[in-house]
Amino acid sequence: MMEALIQLKIKRQDSPDSKPYWEEFTLEHKPSANIISCLQDVARNPVNRSNQTVPPVVWESNCLEEVCGSCTMVINGRVRQACTALVDQLQQPIVLEPMSKFPLIRDLQVDRSRMFENLKKVQAWIHIDGTHEIGVGPTIPEKQRDKSYVLSECMTCGCCLEACPQFTLTNNFMGAATFSQVRLFNMHPTGAMEKEERLEAVMGEGGIAHCGNAQVCVEVCPKNIPLTESIAEIGRQTFLQLLKNLFLK
Amino acid sequence: MAKRTKRFIVIGGGLAGLAVTMKLCEAKAEVLLVSYQAVKRSHSVCAQGGINAAIDTKGEGDSPEIHFYDTVKGGDFLAHQPPVRDMCFQAPAIIHLMDRLGVPFNRTPEGHLEFRRFGGTLYSRTAFSGATTGQQLLYALDEQVRKHEHDGLVTKMEWHEYLGAVLDADGVCRGAVLHDLRTGAIFSEGGDAVVLATGGPSQVYGKTTGSTVCNGAAAMSAYLQGAKYANGEFIQIHPTAIPGQDKLRLMSESARGEGGRIWVPRQAGDPRDPLTIPEGERYYFLEENHPLFGNLVPRDVASREIHDVVYNQKLGVGGKSMVYLDLTHHTEEYLEDRLGGILDIYQKFTGDDPKKVPMKIFPAVHYSMGGIWTDYEDDGHGLIDHKSPRNQMTSIPGLYAAGEADYQYHGANRLGANSLLSCIYTGLMMGPGLINYSKNLTRHYEDIPTTVFSQARLNWEGRFQAIKKMKGKENPHQLHQELGEVLLAHVMIVRENSKLEKAIIQISDIETRFSDIQCLDTSDWANPEPSFVNQLHLMIHLAKIIAKGALVRNEFRGAHYKPEFDLKQPPKFDPHEFVDYLEQQQYGETDESAFPPDHQAYMKRFEENNKRWLKTTIAQIKNNQPEISYESVNTSLVTPRPRKYD
Numbered sequence: 001m002m003e004a005l006i007q008l009k010i011k012r013q014d015s016p017d018s019k020p021y022w023e024e025f026t027l028e029h030k031p032s033a034n035i036i037s038c039l040q041d042v043a044r045n046p047v048n049r050s051n052q053t054v055p056p057v058v059w060e061s062n063c064l065e066e067v068c069g070s071c072t073m074v075i076n077g078r079v080r081q082a083c084t085a086l087v088d089q090l091q092q093p094i095v096l097e098p099m100s101k102f103p104l105i106r107d108l109q110v111d112r113s114r115m116f117e118n119l120k121k122v123q124a125w126i127h128i129d130g131t132h133e134i135g136v137g138p139t140i141p142e143k144q145r146d147k148s149y150v151l152s153e154c155m156t157c158g159c160c161l162e163a164c165p166q167f168t169l170t171n172n173f174m175g176a177a178t179f180s181q182v183r184l185f186n187m188h189p190t191g192a193m194e195k196e197e198r199l200e201a202v203m204g205e206g207g208i209a210h211c212g213n214a215q216v217c218v219e220v221c222p223k224n225i226p227l228t229e230s231i232a233e234i235g236r237q238t239f240l241q242l243l244k245n246l247f248l249k
Numbered sequence: 250m251a252k253r254t255k256r257f258i259v260i261g262g263g264l265a266g267l268a269v270t271m272k273l274c275e276a277k278a279e280v281l282l283v284s285y286q287a288v289k290r291s292h293s294v295c296a297q298g299g300i301n302a303a304i305d306t307k308g309e310g311d312s313p314e315i316h317f318y319d320t321v322k323g324g325d326f327l328a329h330q331p332p333v334r335d336m337c338f339q340a341p342a343i344i345h346l347m348d349r350l351g352v353p354f355n356r357t358p359e360g361h362l363e364f365r366r367f368g369g370t371l372y373s374r375t376a377f378s379g380a381t382t383g384q385q386l387l388y389a390l391d392e393q394v395r396k397h398e399h400d401g402l403v404t405k406m407e408w409h410e411y412l413g414a415v416l417d418a419d420g421v422c423r424g425a426v427l428h429d430l431r432t433g434a435i436f437s438e439g440g441d442a443v444v445l446a447t448g449g450p451s452q453v454y455g456k457t458t459g460s461t462v463c464n465g466a467a468a469m470s471a472y473l474q475g476a477k478y479a480n481g482e483f484i485q486i487h488p489t490a491i492p493g494q495d496k497l498r499l500m501s502e503s504a505r506g507e508g509g510r511i512w513v514p515r516q517a518g519d520p521r522d523p524l525t526i527p528e529g530e531r532y533y534f535l536e537e538n539h540p541l542f543g544n545l546v547p548r549d550v551a552s553r554e555i556h557d558v559v560y561n562q563k564l565g566v567g568g569k570s571m572v573y574l575d576l577t578h579h580t581e582e583y584l585e586d587r588l589g590g591i592l593d594i595y596q597k598f599t600g601d602d603p604k605k606v607p608m609k610i611f612p613a614v615h616y617s618m619g620g621i622w623t624d625y626e627d628d629g630h631g632l633i634d635h636k637s638p639r640n641q642m643t644s645i646p647g648l649y650a651a652g653e654a655d656y657q658y659h660g661a662n663r664l665g666a667n668s669l670l671s672c673i674y675t676g677l678m679m680g681p682g683l684i685n686y687s688k689n690l691t692r693h694y695e696d697i698p699t700t701v702f703s704q705a706r707l708n709w710e711g712r713f714q715a716i717k718k719m720k721g722k723e724n725p726h727q728l729h730q731e732l733g734e735v736l737l738a739h740v741m742i743v744r745e746n747s748k749l750e751k752a753i754i755q756i757s758d759i760e761t762r763f764s765d766i767q768c769l770d771t772s773d774w775a776n777p778e779p780s781f782v783n784q785l786h787l788m789i790h791l792a793k794i795i796a797k798g799a800l801v802r803n804e805f806r807g808a809h810y811k812p813e814f815d816l817k818q819p820p821k822f823d824p825h826e827f828v829d830y831l832e833q834q835q836y837g838e839t840d841e842s843a844f845p846p847d848h849q850a851y852m853k854r855f856e857e858n859n860k861r862w863l864k865t866t867i868a869q870i871k872n873n874q875p876e877i878s879y880e881s882v883n884t885s886l887v888t889p890r891p892r893k894y895d
Binding site: 032066139152 | 271272275287292294348351353354355356357360379384392396407460461493494495499586774775776777
C-alpha cells in the first residue's frame with residue numbers, strides 16, 4: 001500500500017572528526033519518488049521532524065540513472081544506488097546511512113579515491129603507441145566482446161567493497177572491483193601484453209590471496225557483474241603466474 | 250636553460266576534457282584537470298546509443314561527405330560548414346582510436362565493428378557498445394588519463410569547481426579561480442590556456458535528461474566576463490524519455506535504431522492493454538507521416554509530431570501526455586544484446602519489462618546546440634587547419650571551449666550519436682592548436698604580476714562571503730525548480746512570442762527574488778550550498794539568453810519551432826527543386842513555369858527567410874541583460890535548402 005507520507009531517518013555527520021547523529025524528516029509522498037527526489041525535497045524545505053530548520057543533507061549524485069556510480073549509500077541496511085531505490089519498494093521509515101568502508105566526508109558523502117588509486121596499482125589501462133592514426137583496432141569475436149562489456153560496466157560505485165568482509169576502512173585489500181578490472185584488461189588482445197605486470201600487482205599486498213570468498217560482492221553489484229567469476233579467474237591466472245615465476249625465472 | 254614545460258588547465262572530465270588532456274599529455278605538456286567529482290562520473294556516461302562515423306562496413310555506400318551533409322541538413326544549415334565537415338572526416342579515425350583504447354564496441358560475426366541505424370540518416374553509421382556507449386567511451390579515456398596521471402603529467406583536482414577565468418590587463422586568460430568543494434578554499438592557478446569542457450546546461454530547465462552537474466555555470470561565468478554565447482535558443486528536446494520525479498531518464502534513440510516503433514491507439518483514450526490492440530487500430534504516426542525515414546526522423550521532427558499527437562489530436566496514451574515506444578516484435582535475446590542497459594533502466598524505474606510491453610515515453614529537454622562561441626581556422630579546402638591556435642578559442646584570448654559547452658557542430662538541431670563524436674573530436678582536434686598557442690605566447694602566466702591572480706581570488710572570496718551572508722526568505726532549490734518550470738512552460742517544443750514575453754517577465758521576477766535568497770548552510774566544510782546559490786545566479790542569466798534569443802528569432806529553424814513563422818512547405822515539394830531554382834537564378838532568368846506556383850512562392854519565402862535568419866545568434870552581457878546580435882554562417886560547401894524527411 002502506498003503511504004501518504006514518507007518517513008526518512010538519516011545518519012548525519014558534519015565532518016570526518018565530528019560525532020554522527022540521526023535526523024528524521026517527513027515528506028509528502030509523490031508518484032515514482034526515489035531516494036534522490038526525497039533528498040531534493042529535503043533541500044527545498046530543510047525542516048526536520050522536530051520542526052527545526054537544518055542544513056540540507058549532503059550526498060553525492062550525478063546521472064540519476066545508475067550509470068555514473070555516484071549515489072551509493074546504505075539504504076535500509078543494504079548498500080545500493082540511491083537513484084534506483086524507489087520509495088514504494090522500501091520499508092518505512094527509510095533509513096539512510098553513508099558507506100562505512102570509506103573515509104567519511106560529510107553526511108552521506110564518502111571519499112572513494114582508494115578505488116581509483118587501486119586502478120593505478122594494477123595498470124587498468126591499455127598501452128597504446130599513440131593517439132595518431134594507425135588504422136583499425138584488433139579483430140575481436142563478439143562472444144569475447146560481450147564478456148568484456150559486462151566487466152566494463154563497472155562504475156566504481158563501491159557496493160562490492162562495502163559488502164565485503166575483507167575490505168575495511170584501514171587495511172589495503174583491493175577488493176572485487178579491482179580484480180574484475182584486471183580480468184577485463186587481461187582479456188583484451190592489446191591489454192594482455194601487460195598481463196604479467198597486472199598479475200604481479202594483485203599478487204602483492206592487499207591482493208587476491210586475501211579474498212575470503214564470502215561471495216557477497218556479487219550479490220550487491222547493481223550491474224550484475226560476475227565478480228566471483230572474476231575473482232576465480234584472477235586466482236587461476238595468478239596461480240599460473242606463480243608457477244611461471246618459480247620455474248621460469 | 251631547461252626547456253619550459255607547457256601547462257594547461259582543463260575544466261571538466263567528460264569526453265571532451267579527457268580527450269584534450271590525453272592529447273596535451275602526449276605532447277609532453279602538464280595538465281591540471283578540474284572536476285566537480287571523480288571524472289569517471291561525468292555526464293558523458295549517460296550517452297547511450299552510439300557514436301557516428303561513416304566507415305561503411307555494410308556496403309551501403311556511406312561516406313564522410315554524406316555524414317557531413319546529413320549533419321548540416323539535420324541542423325537546418327545553421328552550423329559553420331568547414332568544422333562540421335572536418336569532424337565527419339575525422340570520425341572514422343576517432344572510432345578506430347577508441348577501439349584501440351579498448352572500448353568494447355559491438356562486433357559483426359567476423360569480429361569487425363558493428364554499426365546500427367540512427368535518426369536523420371539512411372545509413373548504418375552508428376558504432377555502439379551495448380546501450381551505454383558514452384560510459385564505455387568515457388571509461389577508455391579516463392583510463393588513458395589515469396595512466397598520464399600515474400606518469401606525473403596530469404594533476405587531477407576532483408571535488409573542485411571552476412569559478413572564473415583570471416584575465417590580465419590585456420584581457421588575456423592566464424589561469425582560473427578554483428573552489429575546493431571540501432575545504433571551501435578559493436585559490437587561483439596559472440596556465441598557458443584554460444579549456445572549458447564543462448558540458449551542457451540542461452539544469453536550467455530543472456527536470457531534464459541531464460545530470461545534476463550539467464548547470465552551464467562555467468559557460469555563464471565566461472559570458473559574464475565578456476565571452477560571446479552563441480545560439481542559446483536552440484535547445485534539443487529528445488522525443489523519448491521516461492517521466493520521473495527527480496529527472497526524466499533518456500530512452501535512447503537506439504531503441505528506434507533497432508526497429509522500435511512509436512504509436513498511439515487511433516481511438517482517443519483507448520483503455521485496452523496495448524498488446525491487444527490490433528495493428529489496424531494503431532496510429533504509427535511517424536511512419537505514416539514520414540515514410541522514408543519513419544521512426545528515425547531527426548529529434549526535432551519526432552518531438553514536434555509527438556507534441557502534435559498528444560496536445561492537438563488528443564491521442565496520448567490513456568488521455569495522458571505519453572506515447573508508446575514498442576520493441577515487443579523483437580526476441581528477448583536480441584534486445585538484451587543490443588539494448589540491454591537501457592531496457593534494464595526502464596524496468597528498474599517503471600516496473601514494466603519493455604521486452605514484453607510497449608514503453609510509455611514523452612519528450613524531454615536533452616541537449617543544448619548553443620554554447621560558448623568558439624573560433625576555427627579553415628584550411629581553404631573545406632576542412633580545418635588543425636595547427637591553428639584559433640580552433641575552439643572563445644572570444645576571450647587563451648580561454649577555450651570544447652564539447653557540449655561550445656556551439657559549433659550541430660546548428661539548429663543535433664543528430665543522434667553526433668554528440669559523442671563532437672566531444673571527442675573537439676578535444677582531440679584542439680590539442681595541436683593549444684600547444685601552438687602556448688608556443689606563440691611572448692609572455693607566460695609566470696610573467697604576469699601575482700596581483701592579477703590574487704585580485705581574481707579576492708573577488709571570488711568576496712562573492713562567496715556575500716552569498717553566505719544571504720539571509721532572505723527564498724529557498725534556492727525551490728527557486729531553481731520554479732525557474733525550470735518557467736522555461737518548461739514557455740520555451741519548449743512549440744514557441745509563441747506571447748509566451749516568450751511572459752517567460753522573460755517571469756525570469757526577471759525570479760531574478761528579483763534571487764536577491765532575497767537564504768543560503769541554507771554557512772559552514773565551511775563540504776558545503777555545497779554557497780556554490781549552488783552562485784550556480785543558480787548563473788542559470789538565471791542563461792535562462793534570459795535562451796528566452797530572449799527565442800523571442801527575437803522570428804522564424805522556424807530546427808529545434809526552434811514558431812508556428813507563426815512556419816514557411817509551410819507544400820506537401821509534394823522536393824528540396825532539390827530549390828537547388829535547381831538557385832541555379833536558374835544564377836545562370837539566367839528564372840523560368841516561372843518550371844516550378845508549380847505554390848512551390849515557387851514557397852522557395853521565395855525560404856530564400857527571404859534565410860537572408861534574414863540564417864545567422865548565428867550572439868548574446869553578450871550588457872547592463873546585466875543579454876544583448877542579441879547576429880553573425881553570418883559559413884555555408885560555402887553545401888547550399889542550404891529546405892529540409893524534408895518523407
